Amino acid sequence: DTEVTQTPKHLVMGMTNKKSLKCEQHMGHRAMYWYKQKAKKPPELMFVYSYEKLSINESVPSRFSPECPNSSLLNLHLHALQPEDSALYLCASSQDKAGNQPQHFGDGTRLSIL
Amino acid sequence: EDQVTQSPEALRLQEGESSSLNCSYTVSGLRGLFWYRQDPGKGPEFLFTLYSAGEEKEKERLKATITKKESFLHITAPKPEDSATYLCAVRLRMDSSYKLIFGSGTRLLVRP
Numbered sequence: 001d002t003e004v005t006q007t008p009k010h011l012v013m014g015m016t017n018k019k020s021l022k023c024e025q026h027m028g029h030r031a032m033y034w035y036k037q038k039a040k041k042p043p044e045l046m047f048v049y050s051y052e053k054l055s056i057n058e059s060v061p062s063r064f065s066p067e068c069p070n071s072s073l074l075n076l077h078l079h080a081l082q083p084e085d086s087a088l089y090l091c092a093s094s095q096d097k098a099g100n101q102p103q104h105f106g107d108g109t110r111l112s113i114l
Numbered sequence: 115e116d117q118v119t120q121s122p123e124a125l126r127l128q129e130g131e132s133s134s135l136n137c138s139y140t141v142s143g144l145r146g147l148f149w150y151r152q153d154p155g156k157g158p159e160f161l162f163t164l165y166s167a168g169e170e171k172e173k174e175r176l177k178a179t180i181t182k183k184e185s186f187l188h189i190t191a192p193k194p195e196d197s198a199t200y201l202c203a204v205r206l207r208m209d210s211s212y213k214l215i216f217g218s219g220t221r222l223l224v225r226p
Contacts, residue, residue, distance in 0.1 A: 004157070042201060042216035043158065055211045090157050100165070102148055103214065105157035 003027050004106035006091050012112045015081060021109045023074040023091030031055075032074040033103060034066060035090040043090055043105075049074060050096065081113045116141040118204055120217035127224050130191045135220045137202035138184040145212060146205040147185050149178050151198045152219070158201055161187075192224045 004025045013019050023032065031050045035043035048056035049068040063085075065077040074091055088108040095101040121136045139147070146165050150158035162171040164180040171178045175196065177188040187200055199221045203214040 042203075042218055043214075044216075045213050048211055048213065050211065056208065056213060058213075092157075100146060100163070102160045102163055104160060105150075107155070107157045110155075 004091055004093055004104055006089075006106035006109050008109060009107070010110050010112075012114060013078070013081065014114050015083075017081075018077070018079045020078065021076040021089055021091075021111075023076075023106060024072055025093040025104075026072055027093065027104070028071075028095075029093035029104075030071060030096045031094045032068060033092040033094075034074070034076055035092065035105075037088040037090055037108070039087075047076075078111075081111075083113045086111055086113045116204075116206060116215055118202065118215050118217040120200075120202060120220050122220060123218070124221045125223070127189075127192055127222070129193055129224055129226050132188070132190045132192070134189070135187040135200055135222070136184060137187070137217055139204050140183070141204050141206055141215070143207045144204055145207055147180055148203045148205065148214065149185070149187055150201040150203065152201055153198050161200075189222070192222075194224045194226050197222055197224045 007022045033048050034046040037043045045058050046060045047066045052068045063080050067075040088110050090108045092103040092105045094103045118139045149161040152158045162178040167182045175190050179186050199219045201216050201219045203216045205212050
């Protein structure tokens, strides 16, 4: 079991739907991350939040909208996604963005766009 | 351009047959190299952090080493439960923050 919890584990949605992915950690970490991972590929960074503020946006399309309501929660709001957005979406956290501590990952949400 | 390359892409071993996985990198401003293990349908699980050439870390049958241009993950007498994809990642400075760049991974299969 990981200490980063992601819900839902699986999500199927149409291209016109709006849905949200949720991530929660209770390790007191102040940096949180969203990654996208396609099959047999490494994770690719999407967003970094540090102390609840957006720190890095890797030129992600606006149909992905991150939100960090507090230090324990991270959301990813989805709207008007494309079939190529089907992937495993991973959340991670670390002590802070500049520290030497590793990132700890959740088990992801497997997203399928019809 | 910052780059992380892992080899081999896939590796099949018999139980007890030791081997090494390679992670080579060409980056500016390395701020740590991380090894992760990923099982199918799961998120990456942290194994080791290495910071400077000559450093070594060990955990059970795994040992990680690093030079100025590459890192190795040595697997001694592997068991079938060591079968997984092993990812290395380098941490780079980016403006006022840091990011991880992952290699493409080595898929390890250990046969009984």
